[in-house]
Amino acid sequence: MVHKVHIFLIALLLFSTIFSFLDPSTVQANRTVVVATDVLNVRETPDANGIIISKVQRGESYPVVDSQGEWLKIQVTSSKSGWVASFLVTESSDGARSTASRSSEGANVQVLTDDLRVRSGPGTNFSVVGFLHANATSVQYLEENENWVKVHFDGVEGWVAKEFVTILAKKKEEQQTETEESIEETEGQTATITTDGLNIRSEPSTQSEVLGTLSSGQQVEVLAIRGEWLNISFNGTVGWIHSDYANISQPSSDSGTQGSGSPKTEATIKVAGLNVRSEPTLNGKVLEQLPQGTTVSIISERNNWCEIQYDNGKTGWIAGWFLEKSGVSSPAPSQSSDGTIIIVDDATNIRSAPSTDSNVILRADEGEEFSIVAVEDNWYKIKLHDGSEGFVAGWIVATKGNATSIKRAGAEQYLTNKVIVIDPGHGGRDVGAIGAQGTFEKDLTLRTSLLLQDKLKAAGATVYMTRMSDTSVPLQSRPQMANYHGADAFLSIHYDSIDDSSVTGTTTYYYGSSDQDLADSVHSSLVQFTNLRDREVRQENYLVLRESMQPSLLLELGYISNRGEEITVLTGDFQERASTAIYQGLAQYFRGN
Structure with a gap:
């Protein structure tokens, strides 16, 4: 009997010892979160008024050791742990697609076509900032989304259509x-x-x-x-x-001599990171990059390229249209201007005077080039092929040479500095609706949201995402992120489903009457761009709308329970149009508010 009691006591001790390790801290330690905001306060207690004991940065990962309500306790260092708001971090996942995973260190881009338009943002609604040719070299890859690639070349950053380039990773x-x-x-x-x-x-x-x-x-x-x-x-x-x-x-x-005794013109670099090349061509070897504001001496010029001297005697070639020569100001109205304009779209109107009310004297084709004679009221006065002169709106053409580009602010002027919180619906274990052929709603909402994020950021907006990958986010945390950041707009992105497979269309929901203008602007744009059936704007008491103190919408971008509509929304073309529609709808709303 005594022997049995001893065995029982030993077993009980082992049992209690094992389970003493299975406290919440140990279980939580298997979780890892990634900081989803620029700077996140780590607090001593799980409370917004708790003492700040540390700060962590966007993209950093930390193990979770405990949780309490909407707060997570993270291990910052081996000796320090503290509490952070759960809606400002995302769960780490093996299959997660993060911002970092969308870029490739040191990769280049091969251009597959001539006269490839480089745009200021990822969409055809953004202005053309330059062109690339099939033989272009040293086109640096920066990042991508499913339809566009961001590149850097000769001091210019911009986006090109993904279908016309190949991304070349560094050789092993x-x-x-x-x-x-x-x-x-x-x-x-x-x-x-x-x-x-x-x-x-x-x-x-x-x-x-x-x-x-x-x-x-x-x-x-x-x-x-x-x-x-x-x-x-x-x-x-x-x-x-x-x-x-x-x-x-x-x-x-190591200072060198001034080189030849030929007269030199001083000039200043107008863009950041301008490549200095070994010869006056995009195929020339990149010697180094010069920062914006660097003063150089021009030794000679050849075909819009300038041979320069810099850094105590170094020489090389740079694209002359990125230089501002000393004593030469930007073209003033009616002032003559060097350079050439390039027609971007077929049937571009060339007019008799610098006004949209003047007569059209010629319709130019894409790729045609004309010499610039002067600049008047944001219009280029150009010399036509027959020797006569005409005018073309400066904001619809591209330039090369020393002419200053003319840009008329588009939708981005209404989005600059706006704070937008995008909520890709569902995620993680919550797959959302399931389509007729098995599509998960959570995957579609993330695709649309990432495309929209890139467009808004290119326009100068500050964008926060409730999730950047396939992770679970508590429902209450989603509107709280908008409240925390004081968002100018909160958008919860969804796709719909219903038992009746014949139902199709797009619906926009809002909660408070103050949000109806936002709903009308975005919904009108969605119907126009997506060509989906208009299921109208509706008022609804959804939690993500009700709990948000900021202007908020819940968007249902089509019914994946309908097989035809599911096939449509899966395409890259639809995703591009849907994200563009929301972008334009936001711009329209902010324009009037």
């Missing part, structure tokens, strides 16, 4: 060479930063810890070079930065 041999390259020590060298928000990292890798950030124009001391990484010192911080975003200056003792 190049990546291996980089890791094997030895560190080259430098002496007396400095570097000038050419971009804002450049991360200083603890190791020469984009995966290493961020020690701080640098801004465009700041100068740092270069301690060593390893492949494409610079070991730098700045205000007591020693770390690594990527050389693509810094221009190295040689020690003063």
